[in-house]
Amino acid sequence: MLVEDDRAVGVRLSDGREFRADIVVSACDGRTTMLELLKGRYLNKTYERLYTRTIDEPGMLYPGYVSVFLGLGRPFPQGEPCTTYLLDEEEAASFAGMGHPSMNVQFRSAHYPELSPRDTSVVFVTYFSDTGVWRELTDGPEQHSRVHKGEEVHTLAVRRGPAYYAAKRQVQRAVTEFLDRRFPGLAESVVARDTGTPLTQVRYTGNHNGTIAGWLPFMDGAETLEKEVNRNGPVAPGLKDFYLSGTWSTIGGLIRAAAAGRHVTQFICRDDGVEFTADIDRTQPPPTQIVIPVGLPPAPDSTVPQPKEHE
Incomplete structure (x- = not known):
């Protein structure tokens, strides 16, 4: 400053x-x-x-959260668009750093079909998480600045160590298995995964302890x-x-x-010393949602590709 x-x-x-x-x-x-x-x-x-x-x-602060995105190679219309599941102690133990024994599940493409190609689904799963648990698992920096394509950037991926990535994979498995028990066949239709932790929030936002x-x-x-x-x-x-x-x-x-x-x-x-006023320019057309096509048409069920994992 x-x-x-x-x-x-x-x-x-x-x-x-x-x-x-x-x-x-x-x-x-x-x-x-x-x-x-x-x-x-x-x-x-x-x-x-x-x-x-x-x-x-x-x-004193909102916690950070763990987020898991699942890309499904088929639609799941029977899924509620948004549900919070209360977990018992045994179920919660499978989710690293879970602060409250609950998990929010959103079938995002039910509300925003432009998020994925036709006849596919995007599932977004989150739970509040203790940042300290993830810090104990990492042996790398939380943020690292470096020049990328001629510009200094501060949000590129950093190496955090095997224990950290193992915990992320465990969370991915636990989420997938939890949902597969409620929506049989979901696990075999997963074609892409992406998982974030409170340290991901730190890397992208710089917010103290990854608070949301x-x-x-x-x-x-x-x-x-x-x-x-x-x-x-x-x-x-x-x-x-x-x-x-x-x-x-x-x-x-x-x-x-x-x-x-x-x-x-x-x-x-x-x-x-200026009066504050607010108005809407009604001479302009109202804002519209821009739909940007994503991806390629999904492969047939028999050739659904193996999941791609983003760390």
Whole structure:
């Protein structure tokens, strides 16, 4: 973050390029923003406590999750589009790091048929997971920056070690077997798999401990943050022309995180002495969903290819 005379004036990328701006809005990990990008210079007592102590207390953040995508070489119309299964202790033991004995299963292509070719299905399975369990299994870095095709990138795959990959494969097997018991024939129709862990979320988003939505509502951290934002706005105390947006500037994630951008705009208007107004340009056609064809037509059942595994 570029700061001059307690005023945010732009950002410097890891490759050295600088982008100057009248206003800087941070929509990335809150702890990284306050302690690393701003080097801890703009912490009041509330933010100092939130990002140096509260954030690491048990139960203050949403956990990360494990996600398993299965591509099926046939349709499964009998599957409920979205179901949460409650697991017993024995079933839950098969899923590494499972924090709550439950698993959400979505037949995504039932709602979004454009996700896969005709007569195929996409299944999306998730469960909340303890990041620490996956950290104990890895012997590689959580993120690694390197130049790829002439550009420095920070989200390319990293090597994590055999124990980590073995645990991912075990989760894939457990998910497939669990679903096959409920939808006989599902296992033999799997043609592609992809599995993510809380460390995958760390690699792609940089979110602290791979949390999926930041502060957990109704806990001390979330209540403290909400009071701070209500009192002073989504800002870093003492830093002009700088605002906080996204998951870490609100609580609950999802729609509130998206609405945080509008919230920031209201504060920018206030600070610039401009009235905030919102309207819809009805002269333009309404937004439409763009359908992009995917893949090749599925092979006949007798020649369904072996599953492809993405680590």
